Amino acid sequence: MAKVVFRDPLTPYTSIEHTISEYLFSQETEFQQIDFFRTPEFGTVLALGGVVNVTERDEVGYHEMIAHVPMFAHPAPKRVLIIGGGDGGTLREVTRHPGLEEAVLVEIDEVVVEKSKEFLPVTACGFDHPKSRTIIGDGLAYVRDAEAASFDVILVDSTDPVDAGVELFTPAFYRDCHRVLRPNGILVPQSDSVLYYPERVAGIARNLREIFASVDFYTTHVPTYPGGLWTFAFASKGPHPFAHVDALRVQSMVAELDYYNLDLHRAAFALPTRYRRVVEQL
Missing domain, CATH: 2.30.140.10 (Spermidine synthase, tetramerisation domain)
Incomplete structure (x- = not known):
């Protein structure tokens, strides 16, 4: 056969x-x-x-790191916006935080959401959480029309910055995110493969630094993604990525996690020299 x-x-x-x-x-x-x-x-x-x-086997490296790094870096994340993420994995991780009041997920393709519930219940379980709200619609439009200072954390769990996805990586979109974030707000967009696409990562760094005073990058391990090493940007209106992380908060949740921990939170921001040059435009 x-x-x-x-x-x-x-x-x-x-x-x-x-x-x-x-x-x-x-x-x-x-x-x-x-x-x-x-x-x-x-x-x-x-x-x-x-x-x-x-994939079921390696999704935690992505979903736990896009969610918990900003959620623990923020002193009190109450409202979280997820753009994309129709498989539900990022939403699942955000809703683990007991201090959360509401997580809003905006996904343009309803089929992704409905079929993830059917075939990927391990990630899609977050859709059933009482603090979650799912909107089928255009994330760009949602952020553009959102009330100023209405979210503490924004996570952009999108496709890569090519074709239609390019609009989620522009200064115009990042400017809208900055307006929608509250004081101490944090924006984390997935930021592609620094090994295979350093020019994309460098472009994200440039665009974010036009808008946010504090921009850092961190990585995670996802074997089925290009290069196995995946990049996230951490753009902040206030909090340092790890200077004020509450170890007791982390300890209270770490037993239910499979990837994220306090040591890894700090270590993820330690970039190899070659990749540091990319994000620092050296």
């Missing part, structure tokens, strides 16, 4: 092949191609636009 594989293009010249044990769902919506399938090594996989987006 012939082996069926999904080829994930990391770049035009490099790809990863996933052996498919069962194809679960495939549909092209008005926004993107959506595929769910099972693999022997990484469990259920969600691919968007022909690119692996989530």
Whole structure:
């Protein structure tokens, strides 16, 4: 019997092949191609636009780090906005925080949300949390129209800064985010692969520094993403990324986590020299 594989293009010249044990769902919506399938090594996989987006085996490295680094760095995050993140993993992590009052997730493609509930319940469980609210709509428009100083943390859990996703990485969008954030507010956008796409990461750094006085970068390990090392920007209106993290707050939650911890929070901001030059424009 012939082996069926999904080829994930990391770049035009490099790809990863996933052996498919069962194809679960495939549909092209008005926004993107959506595929769910099972693999022997990484469990259920969600691919968007022909690119692996989530796998059961390594999703925690992404979702715990995009969420908990800013949530613990902020002294009291009450309202959180998630742009994208239709698989629900980032929402799941945000709703773990007991001080949260509301988490609003804005996802443009309803099919991603509904099929993640069906095929990826391990990430989509956050949709059922009583403090969560899901809006199917355009994240750009939502932020543009949002009330000033209405959120403590904004997480941009989007596709990469190509094609339509480019608009979520512009100075105009970051300026809207800055306006919507409260004093001490934090913006964390996923920021691509610094190994394969250093020019994208450098562009994000430049655009954020036009708007925010404090901009840092940190990384996490996601083996199925290009290069295995993924980058997040940390743009703040106040809090330092780790100077004021409450160790007792972290300790009260760390037993229910699989990736994030206090030591890793600090270490994630220690970048190799080559990558530091990229984000510091040296």
